[in-house]
Amino acid sequence: MMYDIAMLGHVSKDVIVDHLGNETRLMGGAVVQSAAAAARSGARALVVTKAAPEDAGNLAFMQAWGVDLIVKDSAATTSILNVFRTADHERRDTSLLSRAEPFSAADLPADVRASIIDLAGLFVGELPDSLIEELRSRGRIAVDAQGLLRRAEADRTMRFADWEAKRRYLPFVEYFKTDAAEAEILTGSKDREEAARILASWGAREVMVTHNSEVLVLADGRIARAPFTPANLSGRTGRGDTTFASYLVRRRDHNPRDSVRFAAALCSIKMEKPGPFSGTLAEVLERMEKDSQTNPLG
Numbered sequence: 001m002m003y004d005i006a007m008l009g010h011v012s013k014d015v016i017v018d019h020l021g022n023e024t025r026l027m028g029g030a031v032v033q034s035a036a037a038a039a040r041s042g043a044r045a046l047v048v049t050k051a052a053p054e055d056a057g058n059l060a061f062m063q064a065w066g067v068d069l070i071v072k073d074s075a076a077t078t079s080i081l082n083v084f085r086t087a088d089h090e091r092r093d094t095s096l097l098s099r100a101e102p103f104s105a106a107d108l109p110a111d112v113r114a115s116i117i118d119l120a121g122l123f124v125g126e127l128p129d130s131l132i133e134e135l136r137s138r139g140r141i142a143v144d145a146q147g148l149l150r151r152a153e154a155d156r157t158m159r160f161a162d163w164e165a166k167r168r169y170l171p172f173v174e175y176f177k178t179d180a181a182e183a184e185i186l187t188g189s190k191d192r193e194e195a196a197r198i199l200a201s202w203g204a205r206e207v208m209v210t211h212n213s214e215v216l217v218l219a220d221g222r223i224a225r226a227p228f229t230p231a232n233l234s235g236r237t238g239r240g241d242t243t244f245a246s247y248l249v250r251r252r253d254h255n256p257r258d259s260v261r262f263a264a265a266l267c268s269i270k271m272e273k274p275g276p277f278s279g280t281l282a283e284v285l286e287r288m289e290k291d292s293q294t295n296p297l298g
Contacts, residue, residue: 033238036276121147171203
């Protein structure tokens with residue numbers, strides 16, 4: 001079975017508390033946000049996730065998007081508490097309430113191949129580093145730094161720390177995504193372009209760095225960038241996952257400059273409405289054209 005993109009990662013029973021104390025509960029996780037962006041961009045997508053049997057039936061909404069879904073049994077489903085401290089959702093405290101079992105290479109069925117295998121992790125240990133090397137013969141590897149840096153402490157709070165194995169495994173990564181804060185942890189540089197070049201020098205083929213103002217990609221030694229242009233931030237949660245997945249599927253048959261503009265446009269639409277991306281490809285292309293005229297970056 002051949003897919004444009006196969007995504008591995010935990011779904012999460014998210015508990016979100018905004019800066020005013022309002023609480024929302026929903027089924028989230030990087031693979032949920034990523035699947036919506038990929039499928040609605042026209043990709044043939046597969047999600048492999050893990051959940052407790054009593055939660056597995058609550059994931060059919062992804063199949064309604066046209067995503068193929070494999071849910072592996074786990075004793076528990078991952079659940080994460082996010083308490084946002086500011087209205088723009090740029091500052092938050094995160095706690096891991098429960099965790100599903102980690103993945104192994106055997107969780108991706110032997111007959112599955114994909115143009116891109118996206119390791120869309122939420123925290124360290126969910127997707128072992130070894131998967132990067134073990135799965136690279138079955139598709140080009142894409143990795144989100146969040147799942148390599150965000151660790152659950154003994155008190156269940158989640159904090160970021162450097163990825164010790166970065167120099168060993170980055171040469172096996174085709175697409176590497178990090179936000180500005182994660183890039184600084186990995187490289188020591190606050191300059192996003194410089195951080196991207198450092199990560200590329202360690203072996204990553206293409207490097208994406210997201211920021212609240214823009215997304216940039218380093219590919220073939222050149223920087224491509226595009227601004228985020230949301231009218232509001234009501235759908236801010238999932239920005240990075242959405243941007244990365246939409247870039248990956250656009251990149252199948254477009255150059256980095258076009259792909260980064262596509263990803264910024266799609267995610268800008270997503271940020272204007274809570275939940276995963278629910279727009280259409282036509283809306284993204286229209287927004288992409290509008291943004292390229294008013295913000296000629298790249």
